[in-house]
Amino acid sequence: MTVRHRLETFSEPIIEWVIRLCGISSIIFVFGIFFFVFREGSGFLFQGFDLVEFFTSSEWYPTSVSHKRYGVLALIAGTVSVTVLAMVIAVPFGLGAAIFVSEFCSPKIKETFKIVIELLAAIPSVVWGFIGLTIMNELIIDLFHAPIGLTVLNGGVILALMSVPIIVSIGEDALKAVPDTYREASEALGATRWQVIYRVLLPAAKNGLLAAVLLGVARAIGETMAVLMATGHAVQIPGSVLDSVRTLTATIAAELGEAPVHSDHYRVLFLIGVLLFSITFVVNLTADLIVKGIRQK
Amino acid sequence: MHQQPETNNLDQPHANQNLFTETPFVGKKRRTEFMAKGVFFLMTVLMVVPLVLIVFYLFYKAFPILSIDFLFTNPTHGMRAGGIWAALLGTMYLVLISLLVSAPIGVLAAVYLNEYARDNWFTRIINLAVVNLAGVPSIVHALFGVGAFVLFARMGRSILAASLTLAIMTLPVIIAATKEALNAVPMAFREACWNVGASRWQTIRLIVLPNSISGILTGIILQVSRAAGETAPIMFTGAVFFKAISEGDVFAYGLFDQCMALSMHLFTISTQVPGVPEALPYGTAVVLLGSVLLVNMLAIVIRAFLRSRKKW
Numbered sequence: 001m002t003v004r005h006r007l008e009t010f011s012e013p014i015i016e017w018v019i020r021l022c023g024i025s026s027i028i029f030v031f032g033i034f035f036f037v038f039r040e041g042s043g044f045l046f047q048g049f050d051l052v053e054f055f056t057s058s059e060w061y062p063t064s065v066s067h068k069r070y071g072v073l074a075l076i077a078g079t080v081s082v083t084v085l086a087m088v089i090a091v092p093f094g095l096g097a098a099i100f101v102s103e104f105c106s107p108k109i110k111e112t113f114k115i116v117i118e119l120l121a122a123i124p125s126v127v128w129g130f131i132g133l134t135i136m137n138e139l140i141i142d143l144f145h146a147p148i149g150l151t152v153l154n155g156g157v158i159l160a161l162m163s164v165p166i167i168v169s170i171g172e173d174a175l176k177a178v179p180d181t182y183r184e185a186s187e188a189l190g191a192t193r194w195q196v197i198y199r200v201l202l203p204a205a206k207n208g209l210l211a212a213v214l215l216g217v218a219r220a221i222g223e224t225m226a227v228l229m230a231t232g233h234a235v236q237i238p239g240s241v242l243d244s245v246r247t248l249t250a251t252i253a254a255e256l257g258e259a260p261v262h263s264d265h266y267r268v269l270f271l272i273g274v275l276l277f278s279i280t281f282v283v284n285l286t287a288d289l290i291v292k293g294i295r296q297k
Numbered sequence: 298m299h300q301q302p303e304t305n306n307l308d309q310p311h312a313n314q315n316l317f318t319e320t321p322f323v324g325k326k327r328r329t330e331f332m333a334k335g336v337f338f339l340m341t342v343l344m345v346v347p348l349v350l351i352v353f354y355l356f357y358k359a360f361p362i363l364s365i366d367f368l369f370t371n372p373t374h375g376m377r378a379g380g381i382w383a384a385l386l387g388t389m390y391l392v393l394i395s396l397l398v399s400a401p402i403g404v405l406a407a408v409y410l411n412e413y414a415r416d417n418w419f420t421r422i423i424n425l426a427v428v429n430l431a432g433v434p435s436i437v438h439a440l441f442g443v444g445a446f447v448l449f450a451r452m453g454r455s456i457l458a459a460s461l462t463l464a465i466m467t468l469p470v471i472i473a474a475t476k477e478a479l480n481a482v483p484m485a486f487r488e489a490c491w492n493v494g495a496s497r498w499q500t501i502r503l504i505v506l507p508n509s510i511s512g513i514l515t516g517i518i519l520q521v522s523r524a525a526g527e528t529a530p531i532m533f534t535g536a537v538f539f540k541a542i543s544e545g546d547v548f549a550y551g552l553f554d555q556c557m558a559l560s561m562h563l564f565t566i567s568t569q570v571p572g573v574p575e576a577l578p579y580g581t582a583v584v585l586l587g588s589v590l591l592v593n594m595l596a597i598v599i600r601a602f603l604r605s606r607k608k609w
Binding site for chain 1: 326327329330333334336337338340341343344345348349351354355401402403405406408409410413414422423425426427428429430431432433434435436437438439440441443444445448449465468469472496497498499519522523525526527528529532533560561563564567568578579582585586589590593594597
């Protein structure tokens with residue numbers, strides 16, 4: 001045995017262990033995220049934290065001198081209102097575009113369009129926030145004669161534009177996964193493209209499309225910088241789309257810098273983080289199970 | 298006008314159509330078809346065109362301020378004048394260090410998932426973890442960075458803590474791209490290599506990785522673009538509003554310094570500082586957006602190149 005030979009016999013098991021360790025790193029990180037975020041917030045959970053008030057009160061006064069109140073209902077309402085509006089816009093447009101790209105396009109246009117979608121998905125969220133702050137803000141003030149343009153509408157539109165690329169690309173994958181024999185069989189029976197889509201493709205791809213929508217929702221809920229800059233800073237339950245709101249994510253981003261380390265305020269922000277983590281975890285898990293369900297069929 | 302020979306009538310598609318008159322049912326079908334196509338086309342166009350317009354508008358607004366000087370001077374006058382040098386360099390530091398951490402871990406994780414892992418519940422859990430890691434909101438990553446790196450590991454607010462947070466956040470990008478690239482290497486390549494007596498790791502090192510290098514590179518480039526654009530994870534772990542560094546010195550930051558970053562700078566001058574001249578945030582936005590889009594286009598070009606010269 002040469003030296004090199006011996007070296008390789010020794011090093012191979014080590015390298016394989018390193019690879020195994022890297023393989024399970026994602027599990028470690030996901031647990032690590034939950035552990036460390038929960039650890040920072042947990043101190044407050046066991047002393048003087050009122051879970052009922054946390055979820056049912058809309059009074060968020062973390063820095064009040066006389067009576068500090070930590071109710072996140074208004075923040076949840078902010079997140080929900082912006083997300084719902086975003087999905088109302090993004091789901092029809094995203095799925096429509098996915099259908100167009102997958103079923104009506106020539107291959108060349110399809111390639112170009114996919115590149116455009118990919119580039120759009122790459123636009124950083126802070127740039128989206130800036131677009132909301134400047135262009136969308138002026139548009140909304142002009143169009144609706146509103147006193148301020150940083151509203152649910154603004155945040156919703158920005159979030160819709162941000163989640164459309166995800167919905168299009170995953171929706172298109174779902175449509176592509178429907179076997180071509182389905183299309184051929186129905187076209188042989190004389191169905192038009194539209195009939196094929198409406199009667200055959202949509203029912204066959206419905207799980208994948210649902211997963212696409214769920215991932216869009218997860219992106220919208222978790223988005224921070226764009227909504228921080230585009231929705232204004234008003235902790236309130238919105239009455240119309242022209243009201244300003246504040247979301248769960250924006251609250252953490254806006255207040256973490258000012259909250260003294262290990263104060264109650266600081267810990268509550270980490271608890272909001274735990275809440276956000278749990279919500280997106282469940283949504284992503286559901287989407288993944290739905291997709292896996294298709295593959296097993 | 299030239300005349301068609303009559304015997305050829307059946308081969309002419311336009312002549313063929315006239316053989317049948319349209320029944321109301323067929324007409325309705327045809328019109329629905331036409332409308333459906335139109336509506337879907339309109340939806341696609343309505344979605345893409347405004348976005349492209351917005352990007353052009355940003356460039357148009359930023360045009361007066363864009364120059365070499367803008368890139369290489371520090372912000373001055375309380376960030377109301379000057380350039381973006383300190384932020385630009387800070388972003389490069391963050392991206393580079395996060396890349397150094399996440400690229401090896403991500404590539405090896407993908408190697409494990411594609412080459413070693415069996416198809417069982419444990420592998421499924423790992424895949425689930427990757428998906429969830431990609432789905433965790435960026436602000437939760439920031440909280441994790443504060444809890445784990447800044448406080449627990451006592452790194453303080455530093456470039457190192459911010460880079461590590463970014464690295465974990467962008468790990469799924471590299472894992473997904475590498476896995477796809479490894480998966481595209483045909484099984485026969487590995488089998489041939491095993492048959493001449495190579496071990497598993499030798500096969501991976503000599504056959505699998507070299508044959509998927511372009512795909513891995515694409516993933517790494519996408520990681521760079523993602524890391525460069527993120528704001529929330531670095532806001533509380535290492536990026537600061539303002540820090541003056543010497544202009545033109547690329548080693549101006551140390552590993553445990555705080556730094557400025559482009560994305561954070563854009564946020565600061567557009568929301569936190571009053572009286573900033575309009576062109577300044579537009580210029581910063583365009584530099585950030587432009588570099589991210591350029592990096593992404595590079596990835597697309599590499600992928601197209603890879604496809605064109607694929608040997609199998």
